[in-house]
Amino acid sequence: MHKDLEEIIISAPELEAGIKKLGERISTDYKGRCVTFVGVLKGCVLFLSDLLKNISIETNVDFIMLSSYSGRQSTGVVRTILDLKQNIEGRDVLIVEDVVDSGLTMSYMLKNLKTRRPRSLEICTMLDKPSCRKTRVPIKYSGFVIPNKFVVGYGLDYNELYRNLPYIGVLKKSAIKAKG
Ligand code: IMP
Ligand code: MG
Numbered sequence: 001m002h003k004d005l006e007e008i009i010i011s012a013p014e015l016e017a018g019i020k021k022l023g024e025r026i027s028t029d030y031k032g033r034c035v036t037f038v039g040v041l042k043g044c045v046l047f048l049s050d051l052l053k054n055i056s057i058e059t060n061v062d063f064i065m066l067s068s069y070s071g072r073q074s075t076g077v078v079r080t081i082l083d084l085k086q087n088i089e090g091r092d093v094l095i096v097e098d099v100v101d102s103g104l105t106m107s108y109m110l111k112n113l114k115t116r117r118p119r120s121l122e123i124c125t126m127l128d129k130p131s132c133r134k135t136r137v138p139i140k141y142s143g144f145v146i147p148n149k150f151v152v153g154y155g156l157d158y159n160e161l162y163r164n165l166p167y168i169g170v171l172k173k174s175a176i177k178a179k180g
Contacts, residue, residue, distance in 0.1 A: 002165055004175035005152075010144055010168040015154060018143045019047065022124065023054025026094065026141060034058035036091045036118075038084065040109070041065040042163070043098030046155040047126040047143075051096065062086045066105055078108040093118040094141075098155050099127040102134040110137070127151070127168070150176070 001008055010018075026035070034057070039048040041063050052059065065082035093113060100106050106123055113121055124141035131148045146168075152158050153165030159179055162171075 001169065002153075002162070004162070004172055004179075005169035006172045008167050008169045009146060009149070009151060010154075012166045015143075015167065016050070019050045019126070020054050022141055022143055023051050023056075026051075026124065027054075027056040030057050030092060032057070033092050034060065036060040036062060036086065036088055036093045038088075038093055038095045038113070039063045040095065040097045040105070041082065043155045043157070044096050044126075046163070047098060048096045051124070060086060060091070062088075064109070066108070078105055080112070088113065088116050088118045090117070090119050092120045093122070095121070095123045097123065097125045099129060099146075099151070100125045100137060100139060100142075101129050101132045103132075103137040104134060106137045106139075107135045126154070127156075 037048065037052065037059055039045070039061065052061070062084045063082065064080065064084055067079045067081050095109055097106060110121065122140040123137065125139055126143045128139060128142040128145045129148055130145060149170045151168050152162035152171055153168045155163050156168065157163045158171055161179055
């Protein structure tokens with residue numbers, strides 16, 4: 001385990017198994033269709049690449065980058081930093097997110113992408129922190145429900161560090177101070 005972590009809450013094999021299951025569910029649900037996976041940068045990268053390996057239907061992949069967080073606190077203000085390259089009108093769109101916390105980011109995303117008139121629009125999140133919700137968001141696919149703790153690894157960062165860890169863990173208080 002990385003020295004800055006207090007504990008590992010989701011191990012690499014647990015992630016692998018959970019993501020495989022999600023991929024199979026999505027492939028079954030959208031059978032015969034082509035799904036546009038919209039990855040929310042940068043947290044989605046490890047999750048999205050592992051998810052795609054478990055998808056057996058036709059896919060498109062695109063990315064969007066939003067800003068809402070700095071350090072550990074949500075500012076509540078969401079902006080689009082990098083927009084989709086593709087036109088999603090009439091398409092089946094699946095948003096791929098690392099974690100839904102307050103829900104503000106996903107609620108902004110849904111509102112924004114809905115105006116482009118996709119055929120369908122759903123959310124797939126690796127982690128869900130339901131106890132932190134400030135606004136209700138409909139989540140169709142969720143890998144793991146986790147408690148209200150700040151976690152890093154597997155794409156998730158703290159001030160851009162720790163995205164490379166192959167598991168998800170809780171940061172030590174001392175690391176939060178030192179890297180803050
Ligand atoms: P929300 O708008 O509060 O739902 O925040 C969602 C975004 O905040 C996610 O896409 C993450 O990038 C970031 N975030 C929320 N919780 C954590 C965490 O525990 N670790 C790292 N990033 C987080
Ligand atoms: Mg994110």
